[in-house]
Amino acid sequence: MVTKSKNDYTTFWSILAIVIAALSIGYCFSYIIDLVGNGVERSSRAIAYLTRLMKGSV
Numbered sequence: 001m002v003t004k005s006k007n008d009y010t011t012f013w014s015i016l017a018i019v020i021a022a023l024s025i026g027y028c029f030s031y032i033i034d035l036v037g038n039g040v041e042r043s044s045r046a047i048a049y050l051t052r053l054m055k056g057s058v
Helices: 010-055
Strands: none
């Protein structure tokens, strides 16, 4: 037995939500890349600093 959805626009709204999500990611992509790049740079600086602290050269 097949149950018919009460809302005939379910597929439309699902596709619209996916499109909006994809556009949002595309719009923010450069910001996300910069954020990740800064995080990696800061992490490597912190690791280098901790290494120098452990060796006693600071």
